[in-house]
Amino acid sequence: MxxxxxxxxxxxxxxxxxxxxxxxxxxxxxxxxxxxxxxxxxxxxxxxxxxxxxGLTFNAECLQAAHKAIDEQGTGTTGSRMANGSFAGHRALEKELAEFYQMRSAIVFTTGYQANLAVISGLTQAGDVIVIDSDCHASIYDGCKLSGADVVRFRHNNAEDLDKRLARLGERANNALIIIEGIYSMLGDRAPLKEIIEVRKKYSSLLVVDEAHSLGVLGETGQGLIEECGVLNEVDFVVGTFSKSLGSIGGYCASNHPELDFLRYASRPYVFTASPSPSVIASTRAALPILRDGxxxxxxxxxxxxxxxxxxxxxxxxxxxxxxxxxxxxxxxxxxxxxxxxxxxxxxxxxxxxxxxxxxxxxxxxxxxxxxxxxxxxxxxxxxxxxxxxxxxx
Amino acid sequence: MSASYDEVLRRLNKQLETVAELNAEFDESTELVDGLGLDSFKVLDLLLEVEDEFDISIPMNVLADVRTVADMAKRIHELGPKAE
Structure with a gap:
């Protein structure tokens, strides 16, 4: 063959x-x-x-910021965040994202796909267990695969089914990582976030919400489903992308867990790739307040x-x-x-x-x-x- | 008391009949993908049904070592599901 x-x-x-x-x-x-x-x-x-x-891809402020960054910082960083690729703009955007979510810290990744890979494979390893909605994006499935953890699916948007599968895990459920999305990319349906949080409270699991399609779309300031549901403090990690509502490319994770910063050393998709170009960071920084106030x-x-x-x-x-x-x-x-x-x-x-x-x-x-x-x-x-x-x- | 391998196989076969391509004939040596016409996501959805049928948790990563009906039955049997 x-x-x-x-x-x-x-x-x-x-x-x-x-x-x-x-x-x-x-x-x-x-x-x-x-x-x-x-x-x-x-x-x-x-x-x-x-x-x-x-519709921010041609926004005048974003264009101007990108042009200025190219003129002042060049076309690319030519290196990983861990080496020479952490410019002032990357750090500033991380601070601004943390403030946007009113969370302790945030990390910027080169793409949204890599954000999920980095967060999932950085937080879990062989022997851990991840429980995901069956309709999760391929980047979540791939992150799970890269982690080597045991992966259990639950029926799409079914909190009762999640509860049943967590119960079957016994003690392991108390250290499980649950992953859902704010709006699911193919059919556009929202997660039943409040119900999922009620289930998660029965265990000591951690919850990741991927707001890729809900950032800028849901909530008073566009934080996503977590804001629409008023559950910002009940979510452990918020993941998202710059390539939709922010009109550029890149990804992020925000969290109140101080351990988030260890992903900078322990997550291969963060360490072993070049950081976003200065113009991308600049237009994203310009777009974030427009999104927030939009x-x-x-x-x-x-x-x-x-x-x-x-x-x-x-x-x-x-x-x-x-x-x-x-x-x-x-x-x-x-x-x-x-x-x-x-x-x-x-x-x-x-x-x-x-x-x-x-x-x-x-x-x-x-x-x-x-x-x-x-x-x-x-x-x-x-x-x-x-x-x-x-x-x-x- | 946990189910015997034969009981696991019988109950699994019943589930496979509902997801296999129309008129597909199969036995223990049949491959889930090539033999039953299941794509990767159909196999994952089958796993949800199998977990419910046997009231056990089967991580999807075990599928890396599962090719045939017998492979699947063995993995379920190893997890010690309750007898009917």
Whole structure:
């Protein structure tokens, strides 16, 4: 058996994908005009699948900060945080994130993916036990794998199921690390955080909440689900990313546990990678107070989310379980989803195409994510495109 | 009293019938992925069902050493699930 045999099924899937003219899982974006528009396949397209929730990628203050950082500090750090890659900006952003969450400290990582890898594999090791929601992101699964700990899943968003599985662990549950997300990336549903915290109180487990898709989206100051639920002091570690609401790239973890700082020495994904570029740190620092004070952005974002969700619901599409900034349309087959995705693009709308197992269950998704920067007219155009394509699924 | 290996296998087979591809025939030597047509996430979901059926905790990392129906039955049996 050859090393390459495992690619044979991918090869046939890829052939079908390429039939649309280019690979949907690497759509060439030829030019970006704004947070919500780009040129794809030679045409002006509405971007409705970019996780750019607050639309800050072209914010003037963020752009200016990034330009200034490049001029003053160069294009890259060329080193790990542990070596020469801890510039003043990295430390300042960590302090600002800790203040934002009113927590003792925070650490910045190079990507959101690496934040989960670093936190999970740094906190746990072989012999420990991690309990995760079954719909957690791949970065959480990969962090678990890297840790070598025992990993137990519980049924998605089911606090009772979590309780049952913790009880089965006996004494080990008292030292378990529970991991959930604020908003789940594929269907846009929130975690039942208060119920999960009630369960966790029965044990002495630690709780990690990944706010990747809820930072800037939920809560008065945009802290995420922990703020919306008023449970900031009952969560041990908050993880998140800069690559969605903050419009750059990178990840973070904030905590009141002083042990968080030991990840700087004990976590391989922190130690063995180059730190974020100065311009990335600078634009993120500029974006954070805009996110914090951006009630008007959150209001517009949720108005857009409601309008899109209700519009597609009225067209009788099968959607995720609640109104959310992620609006996922569920389709039965890969062929149907691919044709639908291509049809949307022909109607001037880019969304994400998602196949199982990245999509939960057996369904395929055409996944929209809404932005505060979408105009009412753009949301109406997206709904109109879905209306025109209804015959593909009925 | 904990369940015998044969009892574990019988109860596991009953669960596999519900998740295997339509009309898939299998025995102890059948591979879960190639033989039953399960993808990696279907195997993980099967694990949730198995944990509930036997009221035990099976860390998903044990799957690294589980390829066949017999491998799975042995791992469950080692964890000493209660007899029916």
């Amino acid at each position: 050859s090393l390459f045999d495992k690619f044979s099924s991918l090869a046939s899937d890829r052939e079908a994908l390429l039939s649309v003219g280019f690979d949907p899982f690497g759509t060439p974006i030829e030019e970006v005009y704004s947070p919500t528009e780009a040129r794809i396949d030679g045409r002006r397209i509405i971007l409705a699948g970019t996780n750019n929730y607050l 009630k008007h952005l959150r209001k517009k974002l949720w108005n857009n989310a409601q309008k899109l969700y209700e519009g597609l619901s009225e067209l009788n599409y099968e959607l995720g379980p609640e109104i959310s900034t992620v609006v996922a349309v569920m389709l039965d087959t890969k062929e149907q989803a691919l044709a639908f995705w291509r049809g949307l693009l022909e109607h001037g709308v880019y969304v994400n195409l998602v196949f199982p197992p990245a999509a939960p269950g057996k369904k395929c998704l055409v996944r929209c994510s809404v932005s505060a920067a979408h105009t009412d007219e753009q949301i109406e155009k997206i709904i109109a495109a879905f209306a025109d394509l209804g015959s593909l699924v009925k």
